[in-house]
Amino acid sequence: MRNFILRRLLQTLPMLFFASFIIFLLFAKTPGDFIDGNVTLTAQRAAELKALYGLDQPLLSRYLHWLGQLLRGDLGFSLQYQIPVSQLLNQYIWNSFLLASIAMILYWVIALAVGIISAMKPGSLFDHLVSVLIFAAMSFPTFFLCLLLIKWFAVDLHWLPVGGMTNTGSDATGWAWVAQVAAHLALPVLALVMLQAGSLTRYFRASLLDVVKMDFIRTARAKGLRERTVILKHALRNALLPIITLLGFELPGLFSGALITEKVFNWPGAGHIHIDSLAARDYPVLMGFTLFLAVLTILGNLLADVLYAWADPRIRVRS
Numbered sequence: 001m002r003n004f005i006l007r008r009l010l011q012t013l014p015m016l017f018f019a020s021f022i023i024f025l026l027f028a029k030t031p032g033d034f035i036d037g038n039v040t041l042t043a044q045r046a047a048e049l050k051a052l053y054g055l056d057q058p059l060l061s062r063y064l065h066w067l068g069q070l071l072r073g074d075l076g077f078s079l080q081y082q083i084p085v086s087q088l089l090n091q092y093i094w095n096s097f098l099l100a101s102i103a104m105i106l107y108w109v110i111a112l113a114v115g116i117i118s119a120m121k122p123g124s125l126f127d128h129l130v131s132v133l134i135f136a137a138m139s140f141p142t143f144f145l146c147l148l149l150i151k152w153f154a155v156d157l158h159w160l161p162v163g164g165m166t167n168t169g170s171d172a173t174g175w176a177w178v179a180q181v182a183a184h185l186a187l188p189v190l191a192l193v194m195l196q197a198g199s200l201t202r203y204f205r206a207s208l209l210d211v212v213k214m215d216f217i218r219t220a221r222a223k224g225l226r227e228r229t230v231i232l233k234h235a236l237r238n239a240l241l242p243i244i245t246l247l248g249f250e251l252p253g254l255f256s257g258a259l260i261t262e263k264v265f266n267w268p269g270a271g272h273i274h275i276d277s278l279a280a281r282d283y284p285v286l287m288g289f290t291l292f293l294a295v296l297t298i299l300g301n302l303l304a305d306v307l308y309a310w311a312d313p314r315i316r317v318r319s
Helices: 002-028 043-052 059-071 085-120 125-139 142-156 174-211 215-222 227-256 259-264 270-280 283-311 313-318
Strands: none
Touching (some): 085 125, 085 227, 142 259, 174 259, 227 283, 259 270, 270 283
């Protein structure tokens, strides 16, 4: 197992360098930048700023300079916020992690439970009802669902706040602050769960239905084992193997999947500043955040490979 993990780690290094080059090339070749978008600057001042930030240098020189900064842990300097990109992301990334991690835990638990019940009773009223609700939730555009939840729970019923992370002007601390954050988390978490739980439920259901048709499940039933034991002890572990692959996308999805949700609910997360930086063409922030997502994607796939090898020893032998 240790050799398998070491081989996977060595394979990630060239992928990281290749990802950094592609990300830099895409943003470097994008027409315009933060300086070009500032119409108040004279041509002379714009040229001075480009020289100051090294934007007038050849493409390869700029990439090598940026790569050297990355190796020192420096993601660059934000032209819009006038602070280092690493400091800017550190201010907001943990808010995104709080929101997305709570949502991910909830929709994985819901999808697992509902998927198992649907697979145990295929074609039942519960199975049909779940399918209708899943496709109804998945058919809503993200921004429309978020606005609909605000309309129902914040505007009409006055149960929950419209957006933000705490009450306006609040200086609460301790449990009072926790209660405010929890209340403001409710609607964005609900939106993310409704959008993500449906497809994951279908994955669980389909995978489990494939497994229960296999010979070893029929053998377990022939031994007289209870259906719950057959499903939870024998079928579930094998059904989870294809689902492990999805974990490789869940890690970057913690931060990239809630971009629109954070913006609609005015949640102070990385998605919020990402959209603002995109509008301002603040490319150092966009490159830093995109590289961060690329690193998470590679680490997520590495984690999925390790879990897959742990769950199925044949993977380690073949690899």
